[in-house]
Amino acid sequence: MRDKIMSTLSAVAMPDGGDLASRDMIRALNVDGGHVSFVIEAATPEAAAGMEPQRRAAEAAVAALDGVEKVSAILTAHGVAPAKPAQAAPNLKIGGHPKPQAGPMAVPGVKNIIAIASGKGGVGKSTVSSNLAVALAKAGRKVGLLDADILGPSQPRMMGTNARPSSPDGEKLVPVEAHGVKLMSIGLMLKSDRESVVWRGPMLMGALQQMLFQVDWAPLDVLIIDLPPGTGDVQLTLAQKSQLTGAVVVSTPQDVALLDARKAIDMFGKVNVPILGLIENMSNYICPSCGHEAHLFGHGGVKAEAKELGAPFLGELPLSLDVRLAGDAGSPAVLDGGAIAEAYGQVAQSLMERGLA
Numbered sequence: 001m002r003d004k005i006m007s008t009l010s011a012v013a014m015p016d017g018g019d020l021a022s023r024d025m026i027r028a029l030n031v032d033g034g035h036v037s038f039v040i041e042a043a044t045p046e047a048a049a050g051m052e053p054q055r056r057a058a059e060a061a062v063a064a065l066d067g068v069e070k071v072s073a074i075l076t077a078h079g080v081a082p083a084k085p086a087q088a089a090p091n092l093k094i095g096g097h098p099k100p101q102a103g104p105m106a107v108p109g110v111k112n113i114i115a116i117a118s119g120k121g122g123v124g125k126s127t128v129s130s131n132l133a134v135a136l137a138k139a140g141r142k143v144g145l146l147d148a149d150i151l152g153p154s155q156p157r158m159m160g161t162n163a164r165p166s167s168p169d170g171e172k173l174v175p176v177e178a179h180g181v182k183l184m185s186i187g188l189m190l191k192s193d194r195e196s197v198v199w200r201g202p203m204l205m206g207a208l209q210q211m212l213f214q215v216d217w218a219p220l221d222v223l224i225i226d227l228p229p230g231t232g233d234v235q236l237t238l239a240q241k242s243q244l245t246g247a248v249v250v251s252t253p254q255d256v257a258l259l260d261a262r263k264a265i266d267m268f269g270k271v272n273v274p275i276l277g278l279i280e281n282m283s284n285y286i287c288p289s290c291g292h293e294a295h296l297f298g299h300g301g302v303k304a305e306a307k308e309l310g311a312p313f314l315g316e317l318p319l320s321l322d323v324r325l326a327g328d329a330g331s332p333a334v335l336d337g338g339a340i341a342e343a344y345g346q347v348a349q350s351l352m353e354r355g356l357a
């Protein structure tokens with residue numbers, strides 16, 4: 001079916017030569033029964049904006065194939081998040097030193113707060129946070145996603161939005177909504193995705209405090225917090241200022257990642273935050289051409305670690321090109337259905353069954 005779709009897309013010509021297939025513009029092609037979805041990736045936002053006729057032609061051509069019931073084609077631009085609608089700048093700023101606070105506080109109207117943590121960077125914490133948030137929303141939960149990676153926010157890209165949160169009353173920010181999830185990230189407050197945040201610890205802690213308590217989160221069944229890697233100021237502030245339900249630790253099975261994951265787990269123990277479970281990301285890789293299964297980073301190490309700690313093992317998530325492309329396109333892979341959605345659905349189910357979401 002995938003071959004048939006690609007050859008159909010090679011009939012959709014580009015005005016400046018070639019076609020959608022020969023110009024290598026098709027990403028994240030997913031076939032789930034009769035449902036087909038794919039992303040058309042243009043070189044620049046301007047080029048993407050002019051490609052609506054090709055997008056419609058591609059959808060129509062694929063919809064005409066035998067066995068296809070529904071087609072969804074999304075336009076995106078290489079290296080740039082989808083164009084944002086012009087909006088008024090928020091009249092409330094994020095930044096400043098933290099305000100004194102007696103002890104950990106509940107976030108009003110939020111039943112559970114789950115921190116997604118890792119020791120090592122790049123193991124897929126943000127990918128897991130966005131996909132888990134969307135999986136829980138698909139399961140009917142009211143979900144918020146707070147991007148606490150203040151120096152390297154990636155949720156605007158992964159959730160496909162850079163709409164600015166507004167503050168109609170100048171007191172609280174209204175989070176942005178994406179894929180059924182309420183989202184807040186410092187990345188949504190910056191002028192562009194090239195602007196950096198250059199803050200020391202106290203400013204980071206102040207920003208996190210604001211994003212927890214000065215955002216209109218309520219009502220939520222669960223607030224997922226995408227932490228930066230490691231065991232720094234942001235992790236400590238979160239543990240000390242908010243009533244965290246607990247932490248989910250993401251690691252690859254590789255020894256060097258597990259070593260750092262143990263440090264993160266140790267830190268949460270020191271500040272009395274329960275470990276709700278461990279997830280093994282990039283656990284296996286199935287070759288799309290021959291179906292061979294490979295374990296690029298090893299396999300089973302996280303499950304063994306969970307057993308040793310007496311913590312729940314929440315599941316194995318595959319290393320998959322579709323997951324990476326979907327994240328880059330701002331449309332988390334769980335939205336496409338199939339094996340990835342099923343794997344995340346099981347993690348979501350296990351949290352819901354334990355009353356954590």
Ligand SMILES: Nc1ncnc2c1ncn2[C@@H]1O[C@H](COP(=O)(O)OP(=O)(O)OP(=O)(O)O)[C@@H](O)[C@H]1O
Binds near residue numbers: 120282327
């Ligand atoms: N299961 C997966 N399959 C394929 N690619 C993945 C998978 N998980 C994550 N990735 C990709 O790996 C890269 C790093 O992932 P991600 O940003 O989620 O990690 P992270 O732990 O949040 O990193 P950091 O906090 O250090 O910025 C991204 O490009 C992401 O798309």
